[in-house]
Amino acid sequence: MLQVEQLRKAFEGFQAIADARLSVPKGEVVAVIGPNGAGKSTLFNLITGHLQADSGHIRFQNEEITNLAPYKICHKGMARSFQLINIFPSLTVLENVQTSVLAKHRLDQNFFRPSKKLLIEETLEVLESFGLFEYKDRSCSSLSYGDQKVLEIAIALGSKPELLLLDEPTAGMSSEETRKIVNLIKRLSQEKGLTILLTEHDMELVFDVAQKIMVLQQGKTIAQGLPEDIRNDKAVQNAYLGETGLC
Ligand SMILES: Nc1ncnc2c1ncn2[C@@H]1O[C@H](COP(=O)(O)OP(=O)(O)OP(=O)(O)O)[C@@H](O)[C@H]1O
Numbered sequence: 479m480l481q482v483e484q485l486r487k488a489f490e491g492f493q494a495i496a497d498a499r500l501s502v503p504k505g506e507v508v509a510v511i512g513p514n515g516a517g518k519s520t521l522f523n524l525i526t527g528h529l530q531a532d533s534g535h536i537r538f539q540n541e542e543i544t545n546l547a548p549y550k551i552c553h554k555g556m557a558r559s560f561q562l563i564n565i566f567p568s569l570t571v572l573e574n575v576q577t578s579v580l581a582k583h584r585l586d587q588n589f590f591r592p593s594k595k596l597l598i599e600e601t602l603e604v605l606e607s608f609g610l611f612e613y614k615d616r617s618c619s620s621l622s623y624g625d626q627k628v629l630e631i632a633i634a635l636g637s638k639p640e641l642l643l644l645d646e647p648t649a650g651m652s653s654e655e656t657r658k659i660v661n662l663i664k665r666l667s668q669e670k671g672l673t674i675l676l677t678e679h680d681m682e683l684v685f686d687v688a689q690k691i692m693v694l695q696q697g698k699t700i701a702q703g704l705p706e707d708i709r710n711d712k713a714v715q716n717a718y719l720g721e722t723g724l725c
């Protein structure tokens with residue numbers, strides 16, 4: 479579904495991404511792991527068009543998408559959540575999800591006009607399936623941190639993507655909130671057949687949900703493959719996993 483080849487990105491001479499490679503098969507949950515500053519968020523920003531690559535290729539469903547604008551990539555069927563929560567705090571829960579449902583139907587330019595009733599059923603369905611229905615009329619800023627993260631994923635899914643990118647979906651969460659997100663990821667993958675690409679520092683979560691893992695170190699892909707192969711990879715152990723206590 480997604481292929482990244484020889485991707486490079488420098489920030490004022492600092493090579494943040496230096497030969498990143500990644501292949502995401504349709505229907506799988508794939509995790510990108512690596513130490514702080516390895517380039518995981520930068521890679522996601524390049525894939526979704528929020529940053530421009532210096533060189534290399536990104537293909538999504540066999541189509542070159544390198545350096546396309548984020549909204550064009552979104553319309554092709556890719557959606558994401560951010561490492562820091564990215565919602566409209568003053569809008570209600572329902573209005574937040576409605577923005578992405580409207581965008582999916584290319585009605586987003588009309589959003590501030592009489593769109594309130596537009597696609598309301600579809601929006602309510604998304605809220606229902608995320609357990610957010612009862613909060614629909616509350617302002618987003620009144621939700622707990624964990625529910626705001628769930629809402630951010632709901633917003634991303636409002637556009638009915640084929641591929642969902644989650645940048646540290648459980649960062650800063652309690653263990654109960656983390657479990658909720660893990661169950662959500664499994665449900666989206668197993669029941670909806672959604673392809674998911676995520677970054678995480680929580681290795682237990684990664685080895686629980688991922689069917690494939692890619693390891694990034696100083697912007698370079700040093701390994702990718704099945705979880706058991708990654709766990710046993712000497713280079714990966716030395717670079718990262720050794721210090722997590724997982725091997
Ligand atoms: N806009 C930018 N300008 C300059 N340097 C940047 C910029 N964005 C990221 N960097 C640098 O690029 C490197 C990779 O950052 P990135 O945020 O992608 O790492 P990460 O793997 O997501 O880290 P974390 O696990 O802490 O989220 C870091 O050294 C960071 O300081």
Ligand SMILES: [Mg+2]
Pocket residue numbers: 518519520561645
């Ligand atoms: Mg990051």
